[in-house]
Amino acid sequence: MATTEQLAKQIKTLKIILGVLIVIIVIFGIKLFNTGESTATELTLQRLNIVDGNGKLRMVISNKQKQHPGIIDGKTLSKRERDAGMIFFNDDGDECGGLIYSGNKKEAGMAYSVDQFKNDQIMQLQYSQDNEDKKSKSYGFKLWDRSDDFTAGRLISHFDSLNMKEGTKAYREEVARLKAKGYLGTERLFLGRNKAGQTGLFLSDGKGRLRLKIFIDSLNRPLIQTLGEKGEVISTLNGAH
Template identity: 75%
Template sequence: MDTIEQLAKQVKILTITVGVLLIVLVVFGIKLFTGDKASAAELTVQRLNIVESDGTLRMVISNKEKQHPGAIDGKDLPKRERDAGMVFFNDKGDECGGLMYSGDKNGAGMVYSIDQYKNDQIMQLQYSQNGENKKIRSYGFKLWDRSDDFTMGQLVSHFDSLKLDNSSKAYRDEVARLKAKGYLGTERLFLGKAKNGQTGLFLSDNKGKPRLKIYIDSLNRPVIQTLDEKGAVASTLAGSN
């Protein structure tokens, strides 16, 4: 009997102890996340969502596995593979840019993008590298034009309605058609080092055709080059090395 009473007493003490610990944890959690002076020396998470008081998502900091797929017109995009980093969302909860990064012995990269409202990126600071032994690198600043007549939401709905396999010829043909109409964005400027080793300023017309290059070539000569609308070199002015 004494043994049973002692066991009952120990269970009672354990129950009280667990209850006190739970209360302490709840109080600590409330202070940590809602207190005016909440702070923590270190926080380890796989994903962190920053939201407004009404729940509107404004920023996601995440690893690769749990990265947000993006959102447009108030709807999340289909699940897709994205690198670790930060994704930014505007007042409406639509993606409006982000900072992504990755890297291993086969390749590395980091991209900071600023998106046009209701569309894809129009400004981007980027670095990319491929190859383990013979490395190919490109890094610099890019600008795009985006159509107001064909938003990202319309693009997503368009391809959803077609139900095309992403690896099919029909899909590639439709991408080419939309690109020719300027609906997929047109790269207008690159300032930096290109994959071919040229470092300089590269400008394109509103159809995405290269028209002006100002760069340093492989012989360390300054070069100014103009091109016609078909991409043929119209004039070249090269200095000495």
């Protein structure tokens, strides 16, 4: 039977061996992450932050629960619900676009957006569907006009100063007022399939009013329509024989 002195020596030896092993593991780990020769076959995580050489955030890949709320004028926005996907950040650290997606029994969608500098999206490739009414779906390419003066940061400050709650009548009226002035962006082009089942090119004027449609309707008829300021059809060219 080993004596107390022998047991103490064995424990001391084990501690030394364990310490050496820890140092080897640490050195190996550092080498693994600092060389381009490392490989991995699988990585499981809820969120991945990509930064540049100075540690500035450039991209976030995340699930819905941990998705980044966005950064505008260098300030991180308040936590809000956002879909899973990738969010991109520019050289100044502001959000500048992304790819988001969702899907459940009620609805499904995906969108790749390109943001205007200091503002919201000006280009978007999108798909949207109401799963309770499968005929109600749209997909295609969109373009917007946005003000260079009324930036996203200014919009946030504007509503913060008014202390309005989203969804209230006063909030909706203010949104409508800003939209009428073109401060919230104006959709100018849609190329794709709309919820009416029409597939084609749809062009709007500077106030967001649909003015020209070149499309195939749900009955497979090729049509060209011009519309007035109130949405009324002014002329129709039917390409069917």
